[in-house]
Amino acid sequence: MLVTMKEILDHANTENYGVAAPNFFCEVDARAALEAAEDLNAPIILDISYKNSMDIIFTGSYVLRLAEQAKVPVALNLDHGQNLTHAVTAIRAGFTSMMIDRSMLDFEENVRQVKKLVEIAHSVDMSVEAELGHVGKGERYQSKDCGKLTDPEDAKRFVEQTGVDCLAVSIGTAHGSYQGEPRIDFERLSRIKERVAVPLVIHGASGTGRDKLAEACRLGINKVNINNDLLQAAYEEIIAHDMSGNGAYGLWKHLKNGYKQRLMEYIQLFGGAGKAWQSNQHGLIRKEISLVE
Template identity: 30%
Template structure:
């Protein structure tokens, strides 16, 4: 069932587990997420990266919304890492009610202004907004400790940022990176603990691909209630296609795509187990229409 991201995150936060947010690019990815969520009776999120939105446009958005609506477990649909006013406005018009307004590549003051404007726009649609301060990249493993710390989320600045923008969730940078970790990950848990003490909104950690189980568990205990996963699922998809296409036995198209779905599904099932959301679908019982009606009444 299509569910509010706010309701997913708040329920996860109250019950000390996290929601897996998986980037999808096509029907196979959507099926893998929904299948894994239904098998494990877990809530989950379908995330659209800007590159996926550019590729699939409104039909891909419609696919995600329809699949979420038809699912037997709570699923929300989220626009990930968008720096485009046009794209954010378009997906809101298409019915997406969860976005990440990503001004983190900008200088702080410009990030604040962009995020504040996008939050006003999204809230006018009764949508929720995730934002980011600090800077996560796929190359931060090569930085010195001082350089890496300079890019991390400053707890006091996070308080100022959330108050000024009125965002609903915050992605924090505590040593996490996008893509593969080139060296063993080192997360700044004291920094995360301080942020959690100062802020009363859901916290998000990007770059969950490759994080060991103990770091996932510690992050959840310190208030992270959403993890973004992309790299490992994409790798499983590409490897399955390579294995099937280059194999000795010639196979039908649907057999090949079925194997790719199964490969992604296995990775997603493993992540849902790590995030502690398996068997938690029953905790999310509020229909999305009820959530939207309540939001409209408040406004």
């Protein structure tokens, strides 16, 4: 059942649980993610970045068909869109949401660019996620310039001025594999949640630690982006089997199973299991848009 990300996350915000948002690269892991969600009767958000797809419009065409056929609520989200070209491509691909990542800019310019894209996206019923503060890279986690934590008061102003549907916050997580022990600022998260009405998102969940992720969801995180841990699980499943000779024919089966099983663990950890619902809509109706330069 294809729905908007806003519908999924507003439900999660009301019920206080986290929705898994796995990154996918192709049909194999997209199917694994959807099967995991269906097996656990959980809503799910499929994330794909512009740079990780050889043809994001083609990828969107078949993943949308899979999402429409799914028995649980599914949103298809552009992850870390960087500019207008990325946003318009996501619209053409039929995505139901987009993340606009201008977190490296100063506050005012971040607001200006995100607000413009929110207006475009909302005109075609797309949800919008943006990031305030900046989630850095795990390999630089020990560096002083690794990321910038989100200021709670700035978060309140940002949401009010942009009209975003959900906000990715920086509270100590980092993208990719960590160098050092993750330090999550739960007190900061609580202060942001008190000031911001829209659902909150964390990026860089891989390697953060299960107890920390569970606590983050308990304190108000509603979307959890996960990637590296799923890829590691797929790799571990492959090397656990004899791939010599005809064993190589099992490559894709093992990859899919490793990815799926680890994702199921996270869906349960975040509190999403059993939270799927049936929509009154018979499919998502999308508007046409004419973009004028």
